[in-house]
Amino acid sequence: MSAQTPPTLLKLAMQALLRDETLDMSALDKLPMVFFPALFKEALTGRHTTTVKAMVAAWPFPCLPVGALMKTPDLETFQAVLAGVDTWLQRKFHPRRGKLQVLDLRKKHHEFWSIWAGAEDGGCSAETTDEQQVVKVLPRYALRRRLKVVADLCFRPRADEEQRCFLQWAHQRKGSIQFCCPEMTIWAQPIHIMKEILNVFHPEHIRVFELNTHWNVFLLAAFAPCLGEMRNLHKLLLAPISTSVFKISNRTTDREDKCINKFISQFSRFNCLQHLSLKSVYFLRDRINQVLRCLTTPLETLSITYCHISQADLNYFSECSKLSELKHLDMKGVPLKALDLMPLRVLLENVADTLLSLDLKACRMKDSHLTVLIPALSKCSQLCKVNFYCNEFSMPILRDLLQHTANLSKMNLEKYPAPLECYDEFGYVSIERFVQLCAEQIDRLRVIRQPKCISFATHMCPRCGERCVYGMGSRLCLCQRRQR
Ligand SMILES: [Zn+2]
Structure with missing residues (x-):
C-alpha cells in the first residue's frame, strides 16, 4: 500500500470513534464485534486510555491477548487496561455471548491480532463476518466462573513500575480473579515475598x-513444599546467584542432609517435567542419582553444569529409564577426569536415535x-550440535573422533579443542602450529563429510583470558x- 492510498471506510470510522471522547460502554455494546480488535489496537497505540478502559470492560471475545500489543512498557495504558478489568468485574450484565474469560498479559506474539486486526485495510469486514461466526471460530474455553489473568513474571531485585503496579493490583483481587503465571523467573527474592x-x-x-x-x-527446604506444588512444571532451572551459594563442606550435617532430601523429594511430584537444568548446585554431588530416581517422566533435556558429580551419579545415567529419550545433554564444566565414563557411553548408546545436542565443554x-x-x-546419527572445547585431546585422538563422525550428517555446529600438540612446554599456544593442525583436521574431515560450522579453540590464554x-x-x- 502506498502512502497515497486513501484511508478505508473502516479506518475513517475508527478515527471518528477514537475522537469521540464520549464513547462509552453502551455504545461499544452495540458496536459489531469485528470492529473491536482493530479499534482496540488503534486506541492502545494512540494511548487513548479512556477508550482502552471502556473497550476492555465491553470486550466481546473470550480472550483479550493485550500483552502482545504492549511489548513497549507504558504505565498509563497498562493501568487503563487494569481499570477496564475492574469495570468489567463490576458489570452485572454482559450482553455479549463471547464475553471475556481470559486476559492474557504475556508479551508474546498472539495470532488473535493477525487474524482479527492484521489487515490495515479492514480484512475482516462487517459484511463478511457476523457475530455468530466470530464466536464459533474462537478457541473454546471451558466455562469459567472467574476471569483468568495470565502473565509471565520475572522477579528482579528491583521490579519495574508496571510489574509493581500489576502485583499490587493482583494481590487485591486474588479472591475474584484467577491468576496464572506460566513462566516464572526469580532473581534473588526473599523467600517470604515468593511465598x-x-x-x-x-x-x-x-x-x-x-x-x-x-x-x-x-x-531451599523451606521453599520445597511450594516447588512440590508445581505439578505441571515442564521446565525447571535451578542456579545459585554466586558460586558461594549452596557450597557446603565435604561432610554435611544431619540437618543439612534432611533439608537436601526434602528439596530433592519434591522432584517426584512433577507430572510432566521435560527439561531439567541444574547449574552449580554443589550439594547434588552423590545425589544426582537420587534426583533422577525421583523423576516420573522421561526428560528431553538434562543439563547438569559447573558442579561435581560422583561415580555413583554417573553409573545411574546408564540405568535411568527417564533418560532414554534424551534430546539434549549438557554437562558443561563437570569434571569427568577422575571418573570411569563407561556409563556415559552406555547412555549415549541408549539415546543414539534421539540425541540432538551434546555439550561436554570444560569436562x-x-x-x-x-x-x-x-x-x-x-x-548418534541425529546429533546436530557438539561442544568439546576445553578438554585435553591429542592430535591422533581428535583425528580418530572426526573419522568416526562420518554418519553424523545432520551435524551443523561442532566445536573441538585445539590439539595438545599446539602448545609449548609452558602451555603457550604456537599460532602457526595451531592453524596448520586445525586446517589439516578440517581437510581430512572433508574427505568423509562436509562440515557446516566447525571450530577449534585453544584454552583461555593465561595472559589475556581470551x-x-x-x-x-x-x-x-x-x-x-x-x-x-
Ligand atoms: Zn592472550
Missing part, C-alpha cells in the same frame, strides 16, 4: 520455573576418556592480535 506471590499465582499453573537464588539449603577429559566415548558418539579460534568465528587472543 506471598505464589499465594496469588498458584504454583500448579507454572510450566517454566527458573530459580536463580542466594538461598542456602535451609531456605577436563583426556584421550583415554574420549576413547571410551567414540564408539557411542559415532552412532581464546584463539580456528574455523567458524576465527580470531586470535588479544596478545596474539597485538603481536601481529
Whole structure:
C-alpha cells in the first residue's frame, strides 16, 4: 500500500470513534464485534486510555491477548487496561455471548491480532463476518466462573513500575480473579515475598520455573513444599546467584542432609517435567542419582553444569529409564577426569536415535576418556550440535573422533579443542602450529563429510583470558592480535 492510498471506510470510522471522547460502554455494546480488535489496537497505540478502559470492560471475545500489543512498557495504558478489568468485574450484565474469560498479559506474539486486526485495510469486514461466526471460530474455553489473568513474571531485585503496579493490583483481587503465571523467573527474592506471590499465582499453573537464588539449603527446604506444588512444571532451572551459594563442606550435617532430601523429594511430584537444568548446585554431588530416581517422566533435556558429580551419579545415567529419550545433554564444566565414563557411553548408546545436542565443554577429559566415548558418539546419527572445547585431546585422538563422525550428517555446529600438540612446554599456544593442525583436521574431515560450522579453540590464554579460534568465528587472543 502506498502512502497515497486513501484511508478505508473502516479506518475513517475508527478515527471518528477514537475522537469521540464520549464513547462509552453502551455504545461499544452495540458496536459489531469485528470492529473491536482493530479499534482496540488503534486506541492502545494512540494511548487513548479512556477508550482502552471502556473497550476492555465491553470486550466481546473470550480472550483479550493485550500483552502482545504492549511489548513497549507504558504505565498509563497498562493501568487503563487494569481499570477496564475492574469495570468489567463490576458489570452485572454482559450482553455479549463471547464475553471475556481470559486476559492474557504475556508479551508474546498472539495470532488473535493477525487474524482479527492484521489487515490495515479492514480484512475482516462487517459484511463478511457476523457475530455468530466470530464466536464459533474462537478457541473454546471451558466455562469459567472467574476471569483468568495470565502473565509471565520475572522477579528482579528491583521490579519495574508496571510489574509493581500489576502485583499490587493482583494481590487485591486474588479472591475474584484467577491468576496464572506460566513462566516464572526469580532473581534473588526473599523467600517470604515468593511465598506471598505464589499465594496469588498458584504454583500448579507454572510450566517454566527458573530459580536463580542466594538461598542456602535451609531456605531451599523451606521453599520445597511450594516447588512440590508445581505439578505441571515442564521446565525447571535451578542456579545459585554466586558460586558461594549452596557450597557446603565435604561432610554435611544431619540437618543439612534432611533439608537436601526434602528439596530433592519434591522432584517426584512433577507430572510432566521435560527439561531439567541444574547449574552449580554443589550439594547434588552423590545425589544426582537420587534426583533422577525421583523423576516420573522421561526428560528431553538434562543439563547438569559447573558442579561435581560422583561415580555413583554417573553409573545411574546408564540405568535411568527417564533418560532414554534424551534430546539434549549438557554437562558443561563437570569434571569427568577422575571418573570411569563407561556409563556415559552406555547412555549415549541408549539415546543414539534421539540425541540432538551434546555439550561436554570444560569436562577436563583426556584421550583415554574420549576413547571410551567414540564408539557411542559415532552412532548418534541425529546429533546436530557438539561442544568439546576445553578438554585435553591429542592430535591422533581428535583425528580418530572426526573419522568416526562420518554418519553424523545432520551435524551443523561442532566445536573441538585445539590439539595438545599446539602448545609449548609452558602451555603457550604456537599460532602457526595451531592453524596448520586445525586446517589439516578440517581437510581430512572433508574427505568423509562436509562440515557446516566447525571450530577449534585453544584454552583461555593465561595472559589475556581470551581464546584463539580456528574455523567458524576465527580470531586470535588479544596478545596474539597485538603481536601481529
Ligand atoms: Zn592472550
